[in-house]
Amino acid sequence: MKKLPLLPLIFVFLLRSLKPAFSLSPDGLSLLSLKSAVDQSSGQSSFADWNEDDATPCNWSGISCKNVSGSSDPRVVGIAVSGKNLRGYIPSELGNLIYLRRLNLHNNDFYGSIPDQLFNATSLHSMFLYGNNLSGPLPPSICKLPKLQNLDLSNNSLSGSLPENLKNCKQLQRLILAQNKFSGKIPVGIWPELDNLIQLDLSSNEFNGPIPSTVGELNSLSGTLNLSYNHLSGNLPKSLGDLPVTVSFDLRHNNLSGEIPETGSFANQGPTAFLSNPLLCGFPLQKTCKNSGTSSPGTQNSGPNSGETQKKGLTPALIILISAADAAGVALIGLVIVYIYWKNKDSSNGCSCTGKAKFGDNGKGRLCSVCSFQCINGFRNDDSEFEDNEKGDKAGKAEGELVAIDKGFSFELDELLRASAYVLGKSGLGIVYKVMLGNGIPVAVRRLGGEGGEKRYKEFVAEVQAIGKVKHPNVVKLRAYYWAPDEKLLISDFISNGNLANAMKGRNGQPSTSLSWSIRLKIAKGAARGLAYLHECSPRKFVHGDVKPSNILLDNEFQPYVSDFGLNRLISIAGNNSDSSSGGFIGGLPYKSIQTERTNSYRAPEARVPGNRAAQKWDVYSFGVVLLEMLTGKPPDLSPTTSTSIEVPDLVRWVKKGFEEEKLLSDMVDPMLLQEVHAKKEVLAVFHVALACTEADPEIRPRMKTVSENLERIGT
Numbered sequence: 001m002k003k004l005p006l007l008p009l010i011f012v013f014l015l016r017s018l019k020p021a022f023s024l025s026p027d028g029l030s031l032l033s034l035k036s037a038v039d040q041s042s043g044q045s046s047f048a049d050w051n052e053d054d055a056t057p058c059n060w061s062g063i064s065c066k067n068v069s070g071s072s073d074p075r076v077v078g079i080a081v082s083g084k085n086l087r088g089y090i091p092s093e094l095g096n097l098i099y100l101r102r103l104n105l106h107n108n109d110f111y112g113s114i115p116d117q118l119f120n121a122t123s124l125h126s127m128f129l130y131g132n133n134l135s136g137p138l139p140p141s142i143c144k145l146p147k148l149q150n151l152d153l154s155n156n157s158l159s160g161s162l163p164e165n166l167k168n169c170k171q172l173q174r175l176i177l178a179q180n181k182f183s184g185k186i187p188v189g190i191w192p193e194l195d196n197l198i199q200l201d202l203s204s205n206e207f208n209g210p211i212p213s214t215v216g217e218l219n220s221l222s223g224t225l226n227l228s229y230n231h232l233s234g235n236l237p238k239s240l241g242d243l244p245v246t247v248s249f250d251l252r253h254n255n256l257s258g259e260i261p262e263t264g265s266f267a268n269q270g271p272t273a274f275l276s277n278p279l280l281c282g283f284p285l286q287k288t289c290k291n292s293g294t295s296s297p298g299t300q301n302s303g304p305n306s307g308e309t310q311k312k313g314l315t316p317a318l319i320i321l322i323s324a325a326d327a328a329g330v331a332l333i334g335l336v337i338v339y340i341y342w343k344n345k346d347s348s349n350g351c352s353c354t355g356k357a358k359f360g361d362n363g364k365g366r367l368c369s370v371c372s373f374q375c376i377n378g379f380r381n382d383d384s385e386f387e388d389n390e391k392g393d394k395a396g397k398a399e400g401e402l403v404a405i406d407k408g409f410s411f412e413l414d415e416l417l418r419a420s421a422y423v424l425g426k427s428g429l430g431i432v433y434k435v436m437l438g439n440g441i442p443v444a445v446r447r448l449g450g451e452g453g454e455k456r457y458k459e460f461v462a463e464v465q466a467i468g469k470v471k472h473p474n475v476v477k478l479r480a481y482y483w484a485p486d487e488k489l490l491i492s493d494f495i496s497n498g499n500l501a502n503a504m505k506g507r508n509g510q511p512s513t514s515l516s517w518s519i520r521l522k523i524a525k526g527a528a529r530g531l532a533y534l535h536e537c538s539p540r541k542f543v544h545g546d547v548k549p550s551n552i553l554l555d556n557e558f559q560p561y562v563s564d565f566g567l568n569r570l571i572s573i574a575g576n577n578s579d580s581s582s583g584g585f586i587g588g589l590p591y592k593s594i595q596t597e598r599t600n601s602y603r604a605p606e607a608r609v610p611g612n613r614a615a616q617k618w619d620v621y622s623f624g625v626v627l628l629e630m631l632t633g634k635p636p637d638l639s640p641t642t643s644t645s646i647e648v649p650d651l652v653r654w655v656k657k658g659f660e661e662e663k664l665l666s667d668m669v670d671p672m673l674l675q676e677v678h679a680k681k682e683v684l685a686v687f688h689v690a691l692a693c694t695e696a697d698p699e700i701r702p703r704m705k706t707v708s709e710n711l712e713r714i715g716t
Contacts, residue, residue, distance in 0.1 A: 027076040028057035030096040034079075038088035046084045068099050075099040080661060082128070083107040090134075095120035102662060106152070107131035114153075119144045126150040128660060130176070133157055138182075143168035154178040154201065162186065167193035174199040178226065185209035186232075192217045201226040203250065210234035211256075216242045223692050224700050228252040235259075236280075241266045246710050248702050249273040256280050259289045270703055402491075404480045405468035434494060443479065444495075448488040448570065457483060460570065464490070466540045467566045474530030476553060476563040490570075495563075497556050500527075501549035504630065515672070517679040520630050521715055523560045524686065527552050528708040530562035531623060535616045535704045542566055543614040547622035548602040549629065601636035601651075602626065605696055617698035620707060624693025628655055631687060633670030652694045659691070685714045 024032075035047045050060045057076060058065035064078030076097050086108040092115040094100070100121045106128045113136030114129070125147040134153070137160035142148070148169050154176045161184035166175075173196050183206040191197075191214045198220050208231040215225070216239025225240075225247055232254040240249070241264025249269050257279030260266060271284045281289040433445045460483060468478045482489035497503075500523060503515055534542040544551075544565045553561040604621035606612055625636050628651050636651040658668050666674055669683055689710050695701045702710075 023055050024052055025056050025073060027097055027099075028052075028054065030093045031057050031060070031063065031076065031079070033091040033093035034081075037091040038086045041087075046081055046086065064102070066099075071099075077123075078102040078104075078661070080104040081108075085109065087111070090115060090118065090129075092117035094118055097121050099123050101147075102126045102128075104128045104661065105132070109133055111135065113137075114139050116141050122146060124148060125171070126660075126662060128152045130154040130156065135159065137161075138163060138166075138177075140165055142166075145169075147171055149173045149196075152176040153180065156180050158182060160184075162190065164189055166190045169194065170196070172197055173220075176201045177205065178202065179204040181206060183207065186212055186215075186227075188212040188214050191215050194218065196220055198222050199224075202230070203227060204229040206230065207232060211237055211240070211251075213237035213239040216240045218243060221247050222688065224248045224250050224702075226250040226700065227254070230254055232256060236261060236266075238263065240264075246706065246713075248700075248706060250700060252276050252699070260285065268706065272699055402480055402482045402489075405465065405478060435491075442494040442496075444492050446490040446492070448490065460488070463566065463570055466538075467570075470534065470538045470542075470565075472530055472533040472537075474526040474560055474562060475533065475565075476561045488570075493561075495553035495555055495561050497554040497558070499550050500552040500554060500560070500626070500630075503554055503558075504549060504633070515630075517673050517676045517683065518715075519558045520673075521682065521686070521711075522558060523552065523554070524627060524630060525708070525711045526560040527562055527626075528623065528704065528711050530560070531619055532704040532708040534562065534565055535619070540566070541616075543616050544619045544622075545607075545614045546602075547619050547626065549626055552626070604698065606698060615698065616704065617701050620693050620701045620704055621695075621698070623704070623707065624690045624701075625652060627686060627690035627693065628652065631670065631673075631683060631690065632668055633672060655687070656691065656694075659687070682715050686711070689714075 032050065032052060035050050038047070046061065048061075050057070054060075056065070056074065057063050058074050062079060062081040063076060064080070065074035066077045068075050068077075077099055078101060079094075079097075080102070082104045083106070086105075088110060089112040090105065090110055094103070095115070095117040098121060101123050103121075103124060103126070108131070110129070110132040111134065114134060116139050119139065119141050122145060124145050126149060128150070130152045131154075134156040135158060138153070138158060140163045142151070142163075143165055149171050150173060151169075152174065155178070157180065158177070159181040162177075162182060164187050166172075166187075167190045169175075170193065172194055175194075175197060176199065178201045182202070186202065186207050186209065191212065197218050200215075200218065200221065201224070203226040207227075211227065211232055211234070216237060218225075221243055223246075225243065228250045229252065232251075233256060235258035236251075236256060238261045241261055243265045245265050245268055247265055249265070251274055252272070253276040256274075256277040258281070260274060260280060260282040262283055269284060271286070274280050274285055281287045431447045433447070434442055435445050436442050461481075464478070464481045468481075471477065476495065477493045478490060479493065480491040482491075531544065531547065534544060542565050544562070545568060546564060547562075551562065551564045553563050555561070602622040602625045604618045607614070607618045607621075628634075629636060632651065632655065634651055634654075655668060665680065665684060668687075673679065673683065689707060692702055693707060
């Protein structure tokens with residue numbers, strides 16, 4: 001028997017053993033470098049199906065592929081291995097993935113610097129590396145990526161200064177570097193070049209020096225300009241007022257000084273935007289600027305005789321001139337006050353809260369501001385239409401009589417008791433009836449019940465009067481109340497078309513076909529106006545505390561009405577100890593609450609912490625969840641939440657992840673809206689408003705007034 005040569009046998013054996021490794025595509029080999037860079041003890045299960053024997057990595061967990069021109073095989077375009085507790089470094093071999101578009105490695109424990117070679121992957125347009133332990137400077141070659149749009153490196157340990165060549169990232173839309181160790185001055189020359197930047201967050205770093213005036217040239221900016229928790233100093237540049245009015249400032253915890261300008265976007269900011277800057281003064285802070293009327297330090301006399309010189313300068317002629325000017329100023333202010341008084345008094349045709357032209361506006365159709373509702377239904381928005389409180393006290397306390405809150409609405413208790421009525425619903429907020437009065441007008445009557453005694457009667461009346469003073473076309477109107485030791489009733493307008501929860505899901509659980517995009521946008525705008533009015537203009541600056549679709553009522557024209565504000569306090573006073581967390585409403589059609597188990601899913605994360613005091617930013621978050629539900633057609637809890645995942649409703653997390661991974665809009669919106677392709681830009685704009693509302697940090701969320709203004713601009 002002839003023996004075969006030994007050397008060829010060994011070659012054949014080696015060839016067979018190496019064949020599987022050679023079968024993997026170059027993209028797959030580059031990806032295996034990431035698997036090798038991660039410690040074996042941390043999350044290797046995430047790479048369980050990353051098999052080197054595969055021909056392509058396109059079926060591996062976290063890998064996205066796509067057919068691209070110039071290549072016969074699918075190429076890797078996305079890596080999403082986030083939140084896996086992976087510990088390791090980012091390998092430079094990932095830069096060989098020339099078609100890679102999205103790199104998501106956030107919320108792991110990657111350490112070391114960001115390799116320069118990574119930016120050889122010139123198709124990258126989104127890098128999400130936040131929530132790791134990366135260190136070192138921001139690579140100066142980062143703008144070698146010509147398509148870079150989203151860069152989020154927040155919550156790492158990166159240090160050094162911002163490189164000037166960031167200005168070369170012409171396509172950059174989001175620059176988020178918060179919670180790092182960056183230091184030095186914020187460069188001046190970067191910002192005029194970033195024409196597409198819509199989000200800038202440099203908070204919680206160690207930046208010092210002044211805020212560059214060129215930041216005011218970021219004309220595409222929206223959401224929040226966040227420079228908080230740094231060591232910035234100097235005066236606020238007036239150019240920040242040139243930023244779009246939709247931009248909210250967060251400049252807290254710096255060393256800024258001087259007077260806050262009151263021009264442009266500065267006028268839209270609340271006091272929280274400037275807190276913990278001890279040397280700042282002026283509106284909207286409570287701290288006035290003592291020397292606002294003096295000349296600047298550079299023009300003041302500083303010599304030993306400066307006081308004498310100034311004193312000598314006040315001649316009798318100058319004193320007379322100043323006095324005359326003061327008198328003229330007072331007279332002018334008086335004339336303005338008289339003009340405003342008579343203008344308001346005769347303004348029954350002068351206010352437009354429905355989009356019609358305003359009196360004296362030359363047909364331009366300017367809308368009323370959020371607080372300008374003096375002409376609603378012929379009533380003024382002051383106390384003139386309310387009965388005197390003492391009269392109400394006597395009537396209600398002695399005989400348990402019915403007390404009308406406004407003069408334009410009155411009927412007797414006997415008429416109410418004789419009228420036909422049927423139960424609309426029952427909840428922890430009382431039983432609600434629809435009652436048809438003798439004049440044919442339906443009202444909603446809420447029976448609070450309870451055994452509250454006379455000691456709390458005045459407290460009850462004060463609360464009811466505060467609720468009754470709220471007059472807005474998008475808020476349910478309270479008309480009258482009844483108090484007796486064993487019976488309390490609230491009488492309000494009856495809203496005829498149910499609530500938003502029913503409209504979205506249908507009365508039989510079937511999707512509603514009547515909610516077109518234009519109607520949804522109308523509902524969103526109206527509800528936002530109502531909530532903004534409660535926050536900014538109502539007597540108590542109400543916090544609703546339970547914003548959800550079942551508390552947004554609709555009439556036959558789908559005009560929205562916010563209901564159920566202020567009821568928890570009344571329930572407490574009335575002595576009704578029922579659970580007030582379940583669904584309820586003032587003035588609506590009967591409904592089987594489809595949100596019973598989901599009530600908490602609309603609440604802000606901080607609202608779920610026992611003992612926290614209710615705040616208006618709770619309502620902003622809840623409204624954002626409602627917007628997302630209207631946009632996606634999905635409930636806020638897409639799957640049962642666990643004790644470890646209650647901080648953010650699943651819907652919020654799902655939408656944010658979708659935008660992060662740049663999913664198609666058609667994959668996220670309600671299928672009922674897909675046929676309305678003309679509304680794509682408007683839908684996207686509302687998504688951005690909703691995402692701003694559902695920020696985890698309440699200080700970053702916009703005020704409800706800002707939310708309303710942003711929605712009003714959409715589709716107009």
